[in-house]
Amino acid sequence: MRKFISGLILGAGASQRFGEPKQLLPFADTTLIGWVVRQAQRTLHLDEVIVVLGRSADEIRERVDFGDAKVVENLVFTEGCASSYRAGLAAVDSHADAIMIILGDQPGITPEVIDSLAEDWRRSNAPIAICTYEGRNGRRKGHPMIFARSLFDELEVLHGDKAAWKLVDANASAVLEVDLALPFPEDINTRADFERIASAESTD
Numbered sequence: 001m002r003k004f005i006s007g008l009i010l011g012a013g014a015s016q017r018f019g020e021p022k023q024l025l026p027f028a029d030t031t032l033i034g035w036v037v038r039q040a041q042r043t044l045h046l047d048e049v050i051v052v053l054g055r056s057a058d059e060i061r062e063r064v065d066f067g068d069a070k071v072v073e074n075l076v077f078t079e080g081c082a083s084s085y086r087a088g089l090a091a092v093d094s095h096a097d098a099i100m101i102i103l104g105d106q107p108g109i110t111p112e113v114i115d116s117l118a119e120d121w122r123r124s125n126a127p128i129a130i131c132t133y134e135g136r137n138g139r140r141k142g143h144p145m146i147f148a149r150s151l152f153d154e155l156e157v158l159h160g161d162k163a164a165w166k167l168v169d170a171n172a173s174a175v176l177e178v179d180l181a182l183p184f185p186e187d188i189n190t191r192a193d194f195e196r197i198a199s200a201e202s203t204d
Helices: 030-041 058-061 082-091 111-122 149-156 164-170 191-203
Strands: 005-011 047-052 071-075 098-103 128-135 138-148 175-183
Touching: 005 030, 005 082, 005 111, 005 138, 030 047, 030 082, 030 111, 030 149, 047 058, 047 082, 071 082, 082 098, 082 164, 098 111, 098 149, 111 128, 111 138, 111 175, 128 164, 138 164, 138 175, 149 164
Parallel strands: 005 047, 005 098, 047 071, 128 175
Antiparallel strands: 098 138, 128 138
């Protein structure tokens, strides 16, 4: 039987550098979070998609078509991304064998990236799988990343930002690295990031 993977999109960031909800920035023919959700829903290998919202959750719900994705709210989003893991895990299907964490501000994560990671993880018994991308100084590790159900309890007790990397580091010998012949998908953290990445998308 195919292992069940729940896609968990983290979209609860406070967007403090933007002064407006980063999730609602215009991207292609939708919004930034709408684009990321669309990529996840176009995959062949995610069995469900869950979106975690935080700041401005009501406004985002009103303006974004989430389709059949589950949308949950992280009421303590200021505590970092680890709090979004807890909110998302609470909504995961009881049959889920793993979650795939996808960042809501990385529009360069395509359905092909998601499917490659999912397929390789399903063929393994690894508790963790991460993507590696082409970088200036060799391979660069990044999202999406998969955590098997055996690590759900550990994910739930993490704290702060970049918390999932603590589990990756603690289980380094058991991590499956999926090498992709692609450049690292940039995060949108500043207005300049957004303008550069959105411009590149519009010319593709």
